[in-house]
Every structure is written in structure tokens, then in C-alpha cells.
Amino acid sequence: MYELTVIIPTFNEESNIERIISEVDKVFLQSGIRGEILIVDDNSPDTTIAIVNSLKKSKANLNLLVRLADHGLSQSVADGFAHALSEIFIIIDADLSHPPALIPMMYNEIKAGQDIVIGSRYMKGGGIKAWPFKRRIISLGGTFLGRTLFPRISDPVSGFFAVRKSVVAEAPLKPRGYKILLEVLGKGSWEKCREIPFEFVDREIGSSKLKFTTILEYVRQVLDIARFSFSLSQSAALREWKKVFMFN
């Protein structure tokens, strides 16, 4: 029934939720895409859930999944994959760091045959606005580590991406931490991936949930994907490596 599901993971986003929903809906109207908006909330103690429930009364394409166990961003996105009512998914943050205006372009790329379309902060034309130096260094470190698995992808840990359902439907995802895209790239079944640049804008309202343990969790995730990749002759990471280093 829907052509696209925009999955928005949320935790305590009462100050942003109404605006992101209305911006995504506006993009659907302008582009003529029959889209679903799926909010995946980790039982926020603020008024996020109440706001979504009240918006749902006038928006038939707005759905809410409230999770009561296994709190986490990646876990929430993976639950979103399982509950979405379409075959194409776009993941976007609630805090307006990612531009909803790029949704039609990402959707059209998937329609045209791409399996994954990544909004990249680190390719020509992309960027990050108003991030403190420490944040930039942590992000760059994480990105370089991710690129050891996927050398041709400039932003393998972006939170803004589109993916075809068939890529993740059967994938043995082990979602944890913040970097669901790396898990999708490492364990999903895909052939074609492209990136499009965007400028990441730091959240103006609400608070960040990035913790130090997130970094440790991420390193563990990279090691797990590497182990997974080398145990399979058909893995995406091995195929990408072969393309770059041409030892096949």
C-alpha cells in the first residue's frame, strides 16, 4: 500500500518530533510519494509518545511503535525494518540534522536499482555544520574504522540512508549501538550502493545521547562484522575489498 517508509527512531524528542513529521509529510505531498512515517520510540519518558498519538488522529500515514525492551538506536531501526509497511525504507534522525528534502532523490535511486543509498557527510559537497572539535575527531575515527571494512564508501556510519527491504529481510543483523548502517552493509545482501552528499546540521534542541561506551560497542561491532565477513566467501565486505585491491 505504501511506496516508502520513513523510519524515525526517537528518544525524548518532544521538541523536534512535530516538526520532523510535518517536514517529511510535506516532502511526500510535494513529490507525490505515497509514504508511511514510522516513529520507533524507546518508551520516552517525555511527551514524544503523546504528541505522536495526537498527530496520528489526523495523519493516516503516521504509525508509532513503542518499544519496551532492549533499548537502543540500532535495535529500534531494526524493529522499524520489521514493522514497516513498504518495500523501501529511509532512516532519518528526528532532530533535523538530516535534510528531508533529499528523501525523493534517495527513493528514486532505489527505484532505479540501487540497493542502498547513503547520505554522506564526507564526500565532495557534504559536510558537518556546528560540531565541536571533539565530536569531529570521534566521528572521523569511527568513519575511518568503518572504511577499513568498506574502503569505497566515504560515510559507512551515516545515520541517514535508504535501503531496499530485501537487503535486510533475511540478514543476520546483530543490532547494537549507534551504527546500524555498518551492520546493514556488513550483513545485508546487496550489490549496488551509492552515496549522495548532504550537510549534517547539529541538533539545536534536545540532548545528545552519545556515551563513551558507545565507542567501545562500535569497535566490537566492527570486529564482529570482520569475523562474519571472513567466514563467508560471499560477504559484501570481502567483495568490496576485492574490487578495491583487485586480487580477484
Ligand SMILES: Nc1nc2c(ncn2[C@@H]2O[C@H](COP(=O)(O)OP(=O)(O)OP(=O)(O)O)[C@@H](O)[C@H]2O)c(=O)[nH]1
Ligand atoms: N528509539 C531510539 N532512538 C534513539 C535512541 N538514541 C537516540 N535515538 C534517536 O536517534 C536519532 C539520533 O540520535 P542523536 O541523539 O541525535 O544522535 P547524534 O546525532 O549522534 O547526537 P546529537 O549531536 O546530540 O544530535 C534521534 O532521532 C534520536 O532521538 C535510542 O536509544 N532509541
Ligand SMILES: [Mg+2]
Ligand atoms: Mg542528532
